[in-house]
Amino acid sequence: MMNYAWKPDSHKNMFNIPEWTYDEMKQTGVDYSGIEQVQRYDDMHQKFRDYEKNSDAIIKILDLDSNSTVIDMGAGTGAFTLYAAKHCKKVYAVDISLAMLNLCRIKCDRIGLSNISYCHSGFLTYDHEADPADAMVSIASLHHLPDFWKLVGLTRAAEMLKAGGRFFLFDIVFPSAADDMEGKLNAWVRSITEQSGPELAAEAKIHIREEYSTYDWVMEGLLERAGFKIESAEYSEGFQATYVCSGR
Ligand SMILES: C[S@@+](CC[C@H](N)C(=O)[O-])C[C@H]1O[C@@H](n2cnc3c(N)ncnc32)[C@H](O)[C@@H]1O
Structure with a gap:
């Protein structure tokens, strides 16, 4: 199913990167580099997420229309890209995992979407x-x-947007x-096990242990220091945070 002869439209910019730069291309925590994991990710997430409904809500919040261009940073298997491409002029699907991008492309090609650039890079290396x-x-x-590195990535993100971009x-x-x-984290893992099964719960444990989710006050500070104005910050059950921001 996956076609490894396929080449994305752009690769990370390899030039002028100092040796001390964080290597964002390496997998951190849950591994999304292989075909099987990526297909499993998409199958599992489609069971508890409604990609279309969630994407439509984002499109509405951001006021995107057929003249809009949007960057999907960490696009994965296209949970947002696919629906954004139906509504917008152009979508840049950016991800450090070639396997993720490849499945995203397969799904979008299948329904004839041709207004997407697939970019093999990330927050720190994508050049818009x-x-x-x-x-x-x-x-x-x-x-x-x-x-x-979140601040470096967010600052770069702000620079990719037009004045007043969202x-x-x-x-x-x-x-x-x-x-x-400790009690909150245990309850979180327990509720994921009950609602979505042991596989997603195993990923939640990896998330807590090996990935870099931060605190709400740190995240708000990072967004502001990157030059964003936070229009709304919502925190809901399961440590889910949603920020809508406007750019410089
Ligand atoms: C949990 S998945 C989310 C994918 C997708 N946004 C979704 O809603 O399903 C995290 C994604 O972030 C990507 N990723 C990891 N590090 C990244 C980075 N530094 N810049 C951009 N994307 C990154 C991973 O490859 C993976 O596709």
């Missing part, structure tokens, strides 16, 4: 060479970077009221 975009969407991807960020973010954090 086109005109500044109307919006960036990033769903459950930023936590792959440690906090120092940024929709969803991620797992921990509450600053950290009393009984």
Whole structure:
């Protein structure tokens, strides 16, 4: 099914990267580099997420229309890209995992979408060479970077947007009221096991242990220091955080 002869439209910019730069192309935590994991990810997520409904809500919040260009940072298997491409002029699907991008492309090709650029890079390495975009969407991807590098990535993101451009960020973010954090984390894993099964719960444990989800006050500070104005910040059950921001 996967075609490894396929080449994305652009690769990470390999030039002028200092040796001390964080290697965002390496897998952190849950491994999304292989065909099987990526297909399993998509099958599992489609069971508990409604990609279309969630994407339509984001498109509405960001006021995207047929003239809009949008960057999907950490596009994965196209949960947002596929629906955004139906509504917008152009989507840049950016991801460090070639396997993720490849499945995204297969799904979008299948329904004849041809207004997507597939870019094999990430927050730290993607060069947006086109005109500044109307919006960036990033769903459950930023936590792959440690906090120092989150700010670098967010600052670069702000620079890719046109004046007044919008940024929709969803991620797992921990509450600053950290009393009984152990109990909260145990309850989180338990509720995922009950609602979505042991496979997703295993990923949640890897997430807590090996990925870089941060605190709510850190995330808000990072967004502001990157130059974003936070229009809304919503925290809901399961450590889910949604930020709608406007750019510089
Ligand atoms: C949990 S998945 C989310 C995928 C998709 N946004 C979704 O809603 O299903 C996280 C994605 O972030 C990508 N990723 C990891 N590090 C990244 C980085 N530094 N920049 C951009 N994407 C990254 C992974 O390859 C993976 O596809």
